[in-house]
Amino acid sequence: MIWTGLGYLRCFEGAIFKFKLEHNYDTAIFDIYLRYALKPGLDQVQIRIIDFGVQGEYASVKKCPYQSQVEQKISYINIYKTTGLILPNYCLEKHHKYEIEITVFKKSKQLSYNSAIEALFILIDSIIFIPNFDLIKNQIGLKNDELKLALNCREKYLSLPKTKSDKCDRLMCAMTSSVFTLLPCQCNVSGSDDKRCDFFGGQCSCKPNVIGRQCNKCDPFSWGFSSRGCL
Numbered sequence: 001m002i003w004t005g006l007g008y009l010r011c012f013e014g015a016i017f018k019f020k021l022e023h024n025y026d027t028a029i030f031d032i033y034l035r036y037a038l039k040p041g042l043d044q045v046q047i048r049i050i051d052f053g054v055q056g057e058y059a060s061v062k063k064c065p066y067q068s069q070v071e072q073k074i075s076y077i078n079i080y081k082t083t084g085l086i087l088p089n090y091c092l093e094k095h096h097k098y099e100i101e102i103t104v105f106k107k108s109k110q111l112s113y114n115s116a117i118e119a120l121f122i123l124i125d126s127i128i129f130i131p132n133f134d135l136i137k138n139q140i141g142l143k144n145d146e147l148k149l150a151l152n153c154r155e156k157y158l159s160l161p162k163t164k165s166d167k168c169d170r171l172m173c174a175m176t177s178s179v180f181t182l183l184p185c186q187c188n189v190s191g192s193d194d195k196r197c198d199f200f201g202g203q204c205s206c207k208p209n210v211i212g213r214q215c216n217k218c219d220p221f222s223w224g225f226s227s228r229g230c231l
Contacts, residue, residue, distance in 0.1 A: 014103065016103045018102075020098070024183070027094045028092060028132075029064075031131075032130075033083050034086045035158065044077065049087070052099065053096055063093060067091060082158075092129070183202065185197035190227045192206055192214070
Protein backbone atom coordinates (compact mmCIF):
# COMPACT_ATOMS: atom_id res chain seq x y z
CA MET A 1 0.00 0.00 0.00
CA ILE A 2 1.18 3.53 -0.76
CA TRP A 3 -0.12 6.02 1.81
CA THR A 4 -0.51 9.70 0.97
CA GLY A 5 0.55 10.87 4.44
CA LEU A 6 -1.28 12.55 7.31
CA GLY A 7 -4.98 12.95 6.50
CA TYR A 8 -6.21 13.02 2.90
CA LEU A 9 -4.46 14.30 -0.19
CA ARG A 10 -6.65 16.89 -1.92
CA CYS A 11 -6.20 16.31 -5.65
CA PHE A 12 -7.64 18.89 -8.04
CA GLU A 13 -8.94 18.15 -11.52
CA GLY A 14 -6.15 17.57 -14.03
CA ALA A 15 -3.40 17.58 -11.40
CA ILE A 16 -0.86 14.75 -11.53
CA PHE A 17 0.60 13.23 -8.40
CA LYS A 18 3.42 10.70 -8.50
CA PHE A 19 4.69 7.92 -6.28
CA LYS A 20 7.93 5.99 -6.52
CA LEU A 21 7.85 2.31 -5.65
CA GLU A 22 10.72 -0.15 -5.19
CA HIS A 23 9.17 -3.60 -5.12
CA ASN A 24 11.24 -5.84 -2.83
CA TYR A 25 8.64 -8.57 -2.43
CA ASP A 26 8.32 -11.66 -4.61
CA THR A 27 7.15 -11.19 -8.19
CA ALA A 28 3.36 -11.34 -8.32
CA ILE A 29 0.27 -10.04 -10.09
CA PHE A 30 -1.62 -7.31 -8.25
CA ASP A 31 -4.92 -5.48 -8.51
CA ILE A 32 -4.41 -1.75 -7.87
CA TYR A 33 -7.07 0.17 -5.97
CA LEU A 34 -7.57 3.85 -5.18
CA ARG A 35 -9.03 4.61 -1.75
CA TYR A 36 -10.78 7.96 -1.38
CA ALA A 37 -13.38 9.87 0.65
CA LEU A 38 -17.10 9.44 0.00
CA LYS A 39 -18.79 11.40 -2.80
CA PRO A 40 -15.73 12.83 -4.53
CA GLY A 41 -16.13 15.75 -6.90
CA LEU A 42 -14.22 13.91 -9.64
CA ASP A 43 -15.34 10.61 -11.12
CA GLN A 44 -12.64 9.50 -13.56
CA VAL A 45 -9.06 8.47 -12.81
CA GLN A 46 -6.10 7.74 -15.06
CA ILE A 47 -3.22 5.62 -13.80
CA ARG A 48 0.13 5.44 -15.57
CA ILE A 49 2.88 3.10 -14.38
CA ILE A 50 6.46 3.20 -15.65
CA ASP A 51 8.69 0.19 -15.03
CA PHE A 52 12.33 1.29 -14.77
CA GLY A 53 13.52 -2.29 -14.40
CA VAL A 54 16.48 -3.36 -12.31
CA GLN A 55 20.24 -3.31 -12.71
CA GLY A 56 23.29 -4.64 -10.94
CA GLU A 57 23.25 -7.64 -8.63
CA TYR A 58 19.48 -8.19 -8.95
CA ALA A 59 19.36 -8.16 -12.76
CA SER A 60 17.68 -11.36 -13.92
CA VAL A 61 15.36 -12.83 -16.51
CA LYS A 62 11.95 -11.18 -16.32
CA LYS A 63 9.38 -13.44 -14.66
CA CYS A 64 6.24 -11.42 -15.36
CA PRO A 65 3.99 -12.18 -18.32
CA TYR A 66 4.56 -9.74 -21.15
CA GLN A 67 3.53 -6.18 -20.42
CA SER A 68 4.87 -2.94 -21.83
CA GLN A 69 7.27 -0.71 -19.93
CA VAL A 70 4.52 1.90 -19.64
CA GLU A 71 0.98 0.79 -18.74
CA GLN A 72 -1.91 3.25 -18.79
CA LYS A 73 -5.62 2.90 -18.02
CA ILE A 74 -8.63 5.17 -17.44
CA SER A 75 -11.30 4.03 -14.97
CA TYR A 76 -14.49 5.45 -13.50
CA ILE A 77 -14.90 6.13 -9.78
CA ASN A 78 -18.10 5.09 -8.03
CA ILE A 79 -19.02 8.15 -5.96
CA TYR A 80 -21.05 5.98 -3.55
CA LYS A 81 -18.06 3.87 -2.53
CA THR A 82 -14.68 4.64 -0.98
CA THR A 83 -12.51 2.31 -3.08
CA GLY A 84 -12.17 1.80 -6.82
CA LEU A 85 -10.23 -0.76 -8.87
CA ILE A 86 -8.11 1.35 -11.23
CA LEU A 87 -5.77 -1.26 -12.74
CA PRO A 88 -6.33 -5.05 -12.55
CA ASN A 89 -3.76 -7.79 -13.09
CA TYR A 90 -0.58 -5.70 -13.04
CA CYS A 91 2.62 -7.67 -12.52
CA LEU A 92 5.23 -6.24 -10.15
CA GLU A 93 8.69 -7.72 -10.63
CA LYS A 94 10.91 -8.28 -7.61
CA HIS A 95 13.58 -5.56 -7.14
CA HIS A 96 12.14 -3.45 -9.96
CA LYS A 97 11.60 0.29 -9.52
CA TYR A 98 8.35 1.90 -10.62
CA GLU A 99 6.87 5.35 -10.95
CA ILE A 100 3.11 5.68 -10.56
CA GLU A 101 1.21 8.69 -11.89
CA ILE A 102 -2.40 9.38 -10.93
CA THR A 103 -4.59 12.00 -12.63
CA VAL A 104 -8.26 12.63 -11.83
CA PHE A 105 -10.98 14.21 -13.98
CA LYS A 106 -14.67 14.99 -13.94
CA LYS A 107 -16.36 13.01 -16.69
CA SER A 108 -19.98 12.48 -15.70
CA LYS A 109 -22.45 15.32 -16.25
CA GLN A 110 -25.05 13.73 -13.96
CA LEU A 111 -23.42 14.69 -10.67
CA SER A 112 -24.84 17.43 -8.48
CA TYR A 113 -23.01 19.45 -5.82
CA ASN A 114 -23.77 22.02 -3.17
CA SER A 115 -21.25 24.40 -4.69
CA ALA A 116 -18.96 24.64 -7.68
CA ILE A 117 -15.92 24.26 -5.44
CA GLU A 118 -16.92 20.72 -4.39
CA ALA A 119 -16.71 19.54 -7.98
CA LEU A 120 -13.05 20.46 -8.34
CA PHE A 121 -11.21 17.87 -6.24
CA ILE A 122 -11.11 14.41 -4.73
CA LEU A 123 -9.76 13.47 -1.28
CA ILE A 124 -7.38 10.53 -1.72
CA ASP A 125 -6.34 8.32 1.18
CA SER A 126 -4.04 5.76 -0.43
CA ILE A 127 -3.18 3.53 -3.36
CA ILE A 128 -3.46 -0.16 -2.53
CA PHE A 129 -1.73 -3.09 -4.21
CA ILE A 130 -3.55 -6.35 -3.48
CA PRO A 131 -2.30 -9.70 -4.83
CA ASN A 132 -4.78 -11.03 -7.38
CA PHE A 133 -7.30 -12.93 -5.28
CA ASP A 134 -8.14 -15.65 -7.81
CA LEU A 135 -4.47 -16.61 -8.12
CA ILE A 136 -3.98 -16.73 -4.35
CA LYS A 137 -7.07 -18.80 -3.58
CA ASN A 138 -6.06 -21.36 -6.21
CA GLN A 139 -2.49 -21.48 -4.93
CA ILE A 140 -3.49 -21.90 -1.29
CA GLY A 141 -6.59 -24.03 -1.82
CA LEU A 142 -9.03 -22.21 0.46
CA LYS A 143 -12.08 -24.04 1.79
CA ASN A 144 -15.54 -22.57 1.16
CA ASP A 145 -15.87 -21.03 4.63
CA GLU A 146 -12.33 -19.61 4.43
CA LEU A 147 -13.06 -18.21 0.98
CA LYS A 148 -16.18 -16.39 2.20
CA LEU A 149 -14.28 -14.96 5.17
CA ALA A 150 -11.37 -13.88 2.96
CA LEU A 151 -13.70 -12.04 0.57
CA ASN A 152 -15.39 -10.30 3.50
CA CYS A 153 -12.04 -9.37 5.04
CA ARG A 154 -10.80 -7.90 1.78
CA GLU A 155 -13.82 -5.58 1.65
CA LYS A 156 -13.21 -4.52 5.27
CA TYR A 157 -9.59 -3.63 4.60
CA LEU A 158 -10.40 -1.73 1.41
CA SER A 159 -13.23 0.39 2.81
CA LEU A 160 -13.17 3.69 4.67
CA PRO A 161 -13.29 4.09 7.58
CA LYS A 162 -10.72 1.33 7.90
CA THR A 163 -11.92 -1.63 9.94
CA LYS A 164 -9.95 -4.51 11.45
CA SER A 165 -10.70 -7.78 13.18
CA ASP A 166 -8.47 -10.39 14.79
CA LYS A 167 -10.05 -13.14 12.69
CA CYS A 168 -9.31 -11.27 9.46
CA ASP A 169 -5.78 -10.41 10.59
CA ARG A 170 -4.97 -14.06 11.24
CA LEU A 171 -6.39 -15.25 7.92
CA MET A 172 -4.76 -12.52 5.83
CA CYS A 173 -1.41 -13.02 7.53
CA ALA A 174 -1.56 -16.77 6.87
CA MET A 175 -2.48 -16.20 3.22
CA THR A 176 0.28 -13.64 2.75
CA SER A 177 2.99 -15.76 4.38
CA SER A 178 2.09 -18.75 2.19
CA VAL A 179 2.60 -16.71 -0.99
CA PHE A 180 5.26 -14.12 -0.15
CA THR A 181 8.49 -14.02 1.80
CA LEU A 182 7.80 -12.07 4.99
CA LEU A 183 10.01 -9.05 5.67
CA PRO A 184 11.46 -8.06 9.07
CA CYS A 185 9.85 -5.18 11.00
CA GLN A 186 13.09 -3.16 11.29
CA CYS A 187 11.46 -0.70 13.70
CA ASN A 188 13.71 2.26 14.48
CA VAL A 189 15.17 1.83 17.97
CA SER A 190 14.84 5.52 18.82
CA GLY A 191 11.50 6.28 17.19
CA SER A 192 9.46 3.18 18.07
CA ASP A 193 8.05 1.86 21.35
CA ASP A 194 9.32 -1.68 20.73
CA LYS A 195 10.72 -3.94 18.02
CA ARG A 196 7.39 -5.53 17.11
CA CYS A 197 5.18 -4.32 14.26
CA ASP A 198 1.64 -4.88 13.05
CA PHE A 199 1.65 -8.11 11.05
CA PHE A 200 -0.79 -6.59 8.55
CA GLY A 201 1.21 -3.85 6.83
CA GLY A 202 4.24 -3.90 9.14
CA GLN A 203 3.50 -0.59 10.90
CA CYS A 204 5.69 -0.07 13.97
CA SER A 205 4.34 1.56 17.13
CA CYS A 206 5.69 5.13 17.03
CA LYS A 207 6.57 7.53 19.81
CA PRO A 208 4.90 10.98 19.99
CA ASN A 209 5.03 12.97 16.74
CA VAL A 210 7.06 10.25 14.97
CA ILE A 211 5.82 8.83 11.66
CA GLY A 212 6.81 6.32 8.98
CA ARG A 213 6.28 2.58 8.84
CA GLN A 214 9.54 2.09 10.74
CA CYS A 215 9.01 5.17 12.96
CA ASN A 216 12.15 6.78 11.60
CA LYS A 217 11.24 10.46 11.11
CA CYS A 218 9.36 13.39 12.61
CA ASP A 219 5.98 14.41 11.27
CA PRO A 220 5.98 17.54 9.04
CA PHE A 221 5.18 19.86 11.97
CA SER A 222 7.73 18.47 14.46
CA TRP A 223 11.50 18.33 14.90
CA GLY A 224 14.25 16.97 17.17
CA PHE A 225 14.04 13.24 16.45
CA SER A 226 15.26 11.36 19.54
CA SER A 227 14.51 8.42 21.82
CA ARG A 228 11.73 10.52 23.39
CA GLY A 229 10.04 11.15 20.06
CA CYS A 230 9.78 14.51 18.30
CA LEU A 231 8.88 17.95 19.62
